[in-house]
Amino acid sequence: MNLLVIGSGGREHALVWKLAASPRVKKLYCAPGNAGIARQAECADIAAADISKLLTFAKEKQIDLTIVGPEAPLAAGLVDAFKKEHLNIFGPTKEAAKLEASKIYTKEFCGRYQIPQAGYKTFTNPKEAKAYVETHDYPLVVKADGLAQGKGVAICQKKEEALAAIQKYDKIVIEDFLKGEEASFIAVVDGNHILPLASSKDHKRLLDGERGPNTGGMGAFSPSPLINREMYEKIMETIMIPAVRAMVTEGFPFVGFLYAGLMIAKGEPRLLEFNVRLGDPEAQAILPRLRTDLVEIFQKALDGRLNEVELSWETDAACCVVMASQGYPGTYEKGLPIQGLNEAESLPDTIVFHAGTRLQGERVVTEGGRVLGVSALGKNVAEASQKAYTAAEKISWKGSFYRKDIGRGVR
């Protein structure tokens, strides 16, 4: 088969890396890809947002299956455009992608189907929002309605912060603050059947000890010790199954990766958000543990026969440490040469996934805020973490940094 992966981040590198190992793949393409992806796939210089060019490319290269990594092209209707031309593509339609693209839609959706979530109010009028935060208890959470790459959420400790956050957006959700521990629960969904992947945990804050601003994710590990058998059943019964059924009822059956970002407290999971794609960097901790052929999973999903797939996992845990550019999640310099990649990659049980990288001649240089995801396998998360850090220490560029506490001591 000829496959096309759309995107250019660490998540897409993990997808490409795993797909490249499938005996079913004849030719693997990625648009636009990055320097690491270029080792396993032929990269096409087409932006993930350029739907018409992607369509032309898929036809020209006789692509049998396209897999979409990021949320923005899904929300823009990439899947709808491919389906209209009878091209096989794995991902949700534009309507189904609203589960991530509109927080207001999703809060109301969860309300209609009794999916546990934080209490909330939505506002399209800043005056009313301001009046609301005058009297509300703190902390509270202000969220922009649209896609914001993890940066549209403000946890406000006092009124002044809430007022400042409201200023920035037209449409907002104001949520009660939930205490607890977070986990990511991601499943492959074929419209009706739900095939959960291994659990994981992402660290969204920039700094050690969950301090500093939110980012796209600074590291992840899999599995999450929070999600034992009982918790798994609860998440399926109270969140995943109701959501997938409800999407059928609403007329927008969900096909793709459905990601529930959870807050777990006192043994009860509550939904913080749905994403309609694999997590990044969760994918870089989950996919190295997957033994099952990913192509088979996608094919069964598109046939509506995911119930026939039983996933097989490495017993080893995995940990991914994100290496970022100085200034991220704000502005940062690009084009800086990266040292030590070969040395890191030659370590046992280690994979260096590329995110914001580019080839400049023979050299690999930085091209984004999150530059690399250094993943390692180990007999538990703590050991995987140690190995990932041993590898990360070998790699550097001017201003490179990473959190030092991802997966540390987790068993």
Ligand code: AMP
């Ligand atoms: P979201 O994009 O909605 O997942 O929010 C990003 C991050 O903000 C989450 O991963 C949490 O760390 C935090 N967060 C969001 N909503 C809440 C909430 N209601 N209570 C506490 N923390 C939250």
Ligand code: GLY
């Ligand atoms: N790592 C969080 C996300 O992918 O949204």
